[in-house]
Amino acid sequence: MKYNLSRMMCLDMYLSALPFKEYKEVKDQIKPSKSKNMPLLSWDIFSQQYSQTLDDLKTENDIKMVKLFAEKEKWQNEIDSIFENQDFEALIITDIEQKILWVNDGFTKMTGYSKTYAVNKTPKFLQGLNTSADSKQQFRAKLNRLEPFTEIITNYRKDNSPYTCEVKIIPLYAENVTHFLALERQVV
Numbered sequence: 465m466k467y468n469l470s471r472m473m474c475l476d477m478y479l480s481a482l483p484f485k486e487y488k489e490v491k492d493q494i495k496p497s498k499s500k501n502m503p504l505l506s507w508d509i510f511s512q513q514y515s516q517t518l519d520d521l522k523t524e525n526d527i528k529m530v531k532l533f534a535e536k537e538k539w540q541n542e543i544d545s546i547f548e549n550q551d552f553e554a555l556i557i558t559d560i561e562q563k564i565l566w567v568n569d570g571f572t573k574m575t576g577y578s579k580t581y582a583v584n585k586t587p588k589f590l591q592g593l594n595t596s597a598d599s600k601q602q603f604r605a606k607l608n609r610l611e612p613f614t615e616i617i618t619n620y621r622k623d624n625s626p627y628t629c630e631v632k633i634i635p636l637y638a639e640n641v642t643h644f645l646a647l648e649r650q651v652v
Contacts, residue, residue, distance in 0.1 A: 526555050526568045530645065533557055533566065537643060539636045546634055552647035557636075559643055562586045562607070574629075574650060576622030587646070592620035607633065610641045616651065628652070 479487060527547055534543050554571035558564050567582045575582075575590060582589075591600065599617045606613040614632045621627060630651045636643040 522569065529566065529568070530555065530557065538638045540638060541634070541636050546645065550647055552649050554648040556587065556646040556648065557643055560641060562644065574648065590619040592624070592626065594618045594626050610635045
């Protein structure tokens with residue numbers, strides 16, 4: 465017996481949309497084929513959409529947290545424009561001395577370090593053997609210019625495994641630069 469894939473998808477979507485009472489009434493009339501199992505395609509579609517929705521909500525919450533800091537610190541930066549067309553996994557807010565004040569959940573996922581461990585440290589704890597002295601020097605020089613920049617650096621996770629990280633640094637200012645925001649993502 466051949467399966468009609470579009471009919472299977474339609475049936476699957478129809479059944480998943482039924483209220484429980486109606487589903488109970490029709491479920492005994494539906495007999496699965498004995499020859500071959502088909503995946504629940506609509507569940508796959510739903511699952512992918514649900515996962516994307518959760519990721520989007522996490523990103524929105526991260527941006528809201530940055531906006532709360534901006535309001536409290538009276539930053540004059542246009543926060544929405546900072547995040548326009550930007551891909552990031554981790555967000556880090558530091559003070560002018562580069563002491564970490566806040567990290568998002570993506571930071572923990574990317575590095576293995578908890579939020580509580582990272583707060584009050586400088587991002588230097590992420591550096592290790594393969595973090596080049598040249599990269600460190602370039603980073604410091606660019607930070608001292610108090611201008612936005614992007615740099616690639618080798619960092620280390622909590623388990624000591626290295627990863628290459630693209631870091632976009634945005635100086636945050638009220639009258640003068642008071643903080644830095646780092647948007648980070650792992651690159652290959």
